[in-house]
Amino acid sequence: MKKRVIIDCDPGIDDSLALMYALSAPELEVVGITVVCGNVPTDMGVENARRVCRLMGRQDIPIYAGAGAPLSRPLVTAQDTHGMDGLGETHIPEVTEEEWPHTRFSEKTEAGGFHVHSDLPDAVAFISKALSEEKLSVIAIGPLTNIAMALQYKPQIGENVERFVSMGGNFKSFGNCSPVAEFNYWVDPEAARYVFEHMECPVEMVGLDVTRRIVLTPEMIRGLEQLGDPKADFIVKITRFYVDFHKKQEGIDGCVINDPLAVGYFINSDLCKGIDVYTTVETKGLSVGQTIVDEKGFWKKKANSRVLTRVDSPRFMRQFMSALFGSRGEAVLR
Numbered sequence: 001m002k003k004r005v006i007i008d009c010d011p012g013i014d015d016s017l018a019l020m021y022a023l024s025a026p027e028l029e030v031v032g033i034t035v036v037c038g039n040v041p042t043d044m045g046v047e048n049a050r051r052v053c054r055l056m057g058r059q060d061i062p063i064y065a066g067a068g069a070p071l072s073r074p075l076v077t078a079q080d081t082h083g084m085d086g087l088g089e090t091h092i093p094e095v096t097e098e099e100w101p102h103t104r105f106s107e108k109t110e111a112g113g114f115h116v117h118s119d120l121p122d123a124v125a126f127i128s129k130a131l132s133e134e135k136l137s138v139i140a141i142g143p144l145t146n147i148a149m150a151l152q153y154k155p156q157i158g159e160n161v162e163r164f165v166s167m168g169g170n171f172k173s174f175g176n177c178s179p180v181a182e183f184n185y186w187v188d189p190e191a192a193r194y195v196f197e198h199m200e201c202p203v204e205m206v207g208l209d210v211t212r213r214i215v216l217t218p219e220m221i222r223g224l225e226q227l228g229d230p231k232a233d234f235i236v237k238i239t240r241f242y243v244d245f246h247k248k249q250e251g252i253d254g255c256v257i258n259d260p261l262a263v264g265y266f267i268n269s270d271l272c273k274g275i276d277v278y279t280t281v282e283t284k285g286l287s288v289g290q291t292i293v294d295e296k297g298f299w300k301k302k303a304n305s306r307v308l309t310r311v312d313s314p315r316f317m318r319q320f321m322s323a324l325f326g327s328r329g330e331a332v333l334r
């Protein structure tokens with residue numbers, strides 16, 4: 001049985017790899033892609049998600065634009081990391097309306113007894129409606145603004161979220177937006193805190209503690225170059241800028257690909273170990289965006305999260321490359 005999922009993302013280079021993975025994995029049925037402001041402004045993220053779906057031959061997937069700004073603060077993008085175009089300054093031709101008419105969330109009326117406020121972003125309306133109709137899982141790999149808005153608009157949808165996997169936060173690993181904060185939760189800490197406090201199921205937090213171990217190395221990139229596969233060529237192309245950034249910023253050879261691990265872990269949670277614990281997010285002051293993980297139960301609050309602490313990264317890479325390239329994926333990892 002395929003697992004039906006919504007992917008909420010801010011593509012973004014590693015988001016694009018995660019989308020490619022999710023669209024290739026036989027275990028998943030992606031029922032919709034929702035885009036949130038984060039790495040890049042929302043409309044650019046929508047265009048990049050469309051570019052990835054075109055590459056994957058998946059123009060059947062509805063893509064909806066979400067929140068254009070965080071709940072209560074201005075957007076700070078990560079275009080220094082992902083390029084001004086969000087895909088490593090590759091300026092890949094956009095998907096034209098003729099090629100693939102934009103998906104609009106048309107039920108913005110009383111149609112079917114589902115009424116949304118006209119100012120509700122399409123993605124939020126879609127998430128609310130989809131989760132009103134069936135149990136689904138959500139893999140969130142960007143800031144949590146869309147998710148928080150959907151829960152605020154229709155709190156009861158939380159009961160229909162089978163699993164909620166979020167790439168974000170950090171437990172014992174240092175931050176990437178400040179000494180203590182990770183980008184997705186730092187961009188919209190109010191949304192992150194709201195989701196941790198209001199999601200019925202535990203937030204399965206795929207944070208920097210585990211994603212920093214997922215490195216696309218120069219050797220793997222060379223392996224991809226030799227595959228002669230359009231998907232491999234795309235990965236090589238969009239990660240070049242990202243590799244340069246990682247060398248300069250964190251002295252890493254290669255690049256950390258955070259978001260694909262959220263997909264890989266959703267498919268096979270044996271890849272990671274974690275702790276069931278109460279977590280919240282700081283929303284002000286110097287440590288704004290920091291995930292506060294109450295490992296010792298100091299506040300005696302019910303566990304609302306599974307915070308991942310270890311990952312079998314070679315096993316993840318095999319799983320990732322095999323989903324994308326089948327048996328040829330092994331050649332990339334030799």
Ligand code: RIB
Nearest residue numbers: 012015141142183184258
């Ligand atoms: O901190 C890493 C996360 O922030 C990743 O999801 C990356 O795409 C950005 O959204």
Ligand code: CA
Nearest residue numbers: 010015141142
């Ligand atoms: Ca992301």
